Amino acid sequence: MVAIEAVRASNTSLKSLPPLVAVFVGGTSGIGLFTARELARNTTSPHIYLVGRNQTEASKIIDELKAINSSTQVSFIQKDVSLLKNVDEACQEIKSKEKQVNLLFMTCGYFVFTGRDETSEGLDKKFALHYYTRMRFISQLQPLLNAAASSKSVSRVVGVLDPQIGLRLTPNFSDLSLKNTFSLKNCATHASAMTNLSFYKLARENTGTSYVHAYPGFVDTGAGRDARGALALLAKPIMWVMLKMMQVMPAESGERHLYAATSTSFAPQAGEDAATGSFLLNWNGDxxxxxxxxxxxxxxxxxxxVWEHTEDVFKKICAEGGKY
Ligand SMILES: NC(=O)c1ccc[n+]([C@@H]2O[C@H](COP(=O)([O-])OP(=O)(O)OC[C@H]3O[C@@H](n4cnc5c(N)ncnc54)[C@H](OP(=O)(O)O)[C@@H]3O)[C@@H](O)[C@H]2O)c1
Structure with a gap:
């Protein structure tokens, strides 16, 4: 476990870095917001992009982040990013304004206890937010992450989900998109394992960027507030008890995720295998x-x-404007 004092010491040292550009996909709530707060607190003149749907929350957060650190610049990009075409629009906006991106921090998603919910692009909505959306953000912003790496600055992607499931369970390679075999368990397995594998591949191809797949532990974010269905009735009280017993407090969660996003322990060359810059982290930084x-x-x-499949999805939806 990385001691919280070590986390804080590392975060405090960020003040001396040149201004960072950070994109929070899912920064209007929960772990994304907690981490954006710590980034504002611990850095000088950061430019923070918040991507989400909720304009009301975003307006409050912009005021809050500026109150934490008046040198912070905050831009809100209002998009429903369960659609990849909207991801491309969001990235286009960022690319039109920035030459480099130091941090791509992704928490978009939600807890749901009902079945497959297909978007107009033919993907399950939850699975899209937990996997395809995130990979599309990476593929669109990778040139800007590479530019940050070239200027010897932080270049990092963090996806918050759960790498542990994908270390224990194997995806069904004959139905990677879960078109025919969707279940909540399969969705969790595929999103986790496919993120682990994609990060491993991306790190080998983009050696200046590191990719962190982080498990947050139980964090009281209000996630699951909209969950419906019989399973939700059963699961909500269980989740409430687990939260009360095992929760990582919001401020600590933000501090630990900022550490995952910036610490030199997870720099590209810091992996055991020097060619690898992908890290699967537990909530405590291990x-x-x-x-x-x-x-x-x-x-x-x-x-x-996995990557061939992902590119096939991108081709059908983003390049051809069709449905997967
Ligand atoms: N909290 C936990 O204990 C826990 C445990 C394990 C794993 N996780 C995973 O960690 C991630 C973050 O969890 P959290 O608790 O921080 O969640 P959260 O508080 O519900 O935040 C989710 C974020 O995703 C954004 N989002 C959701 N759907 C979107 C859409 N269609 N388009 C654009 N943005 C969208 C939301 O913004 P808008 O509402 O503005 O759209 C919000 O900012 C999730 O993937 C979750 O499954 C969480």
């Missing part, structure tokens, strides 16, 4: 132990199969 299942997937080159 790198998760590899598993036989995770190792086997990489030995079989499954990251290529």
């Amino acid at each position: 790198v998760l132990a590899d598993t036989d299942k995770g190792r086997k997937l990489r030995e079989e080159g499954k990251e290529d199969a």
Whole structure:
């Protein structure tokens, strides 16, 4: 476990860095917001982009972040990013204003206890937000992340979800998009394992950027507030008890995620394998132990199969304007 004092010392040292550009996809609530607050508190003249749907929350957050640090610049991009075409529009806006991006921090998603909910682009909405949307943000903003790496500045992608599921369970490679085999369990397995594998591949291809897939622990964010269905009735009280017993407090969650997003411990060259800049983190900053299942997937080159599928989805939806 990384001691909270070490986390704070690392975060405090960020004040001496040149201004950072950080994109929070899901910055209007929860872990994204908690981390944006810590970024504003600990850096000088950051430019923070918040991407989300909720204009009312965004307006309050802009005032709050500026009150924390008056040198902070905050831009809100209002988009429903469960649609990849909206991801492209958001990225276009960022690319028109920035030459480099130092941090892409992604928490978009939600807890749901009902079945497949297909978007007009043919993907399940929750699965899209937990995987395809995030990969599309990376692929669109990678040139700006590379520019940050070239100027020897922080260049990092953080996806907050749960890498542990994908270390224990194997996706169904004959139905990666879960068109025919959707279940909440399969959705969690695919989003987790596909993120682990994609980050592994991306880190090998973009050696100046590091990719962190972080498990946040239980954080009281209000996520799940809109969950409906019989399962939700059962799950909500269980989640409430788990939260009360095991929760990471919001401020600490923000501090720990800022650490994951900026600490030199997770710089591209800091991995055990020097060619790898991908890290699977537990809530406390520990790198998760590899598993036989995770190792086997990489030995079989499954990251290529996952990325090929991801690019096929991008081609059909984003390049051809169709439906997957
Ligand atoms: N909290 C936990 O204990 C916990 C535990 C394990 C894993 N996780 C995972 O960690 C991630 C973050 O969780 P959280 O608790 O911070 O969630 P949260 O408080 O509900 O925040 C989710 C963020 O995603 C954005 N979002 C959701 N749907 C969107 C859409 N269609 N378009 C644009 N933005 C959208 C929301 O913004 P708008 O409402 O403005 O659109 C919000 O800013 C999630 O993927 C969650 O599954 C959380």
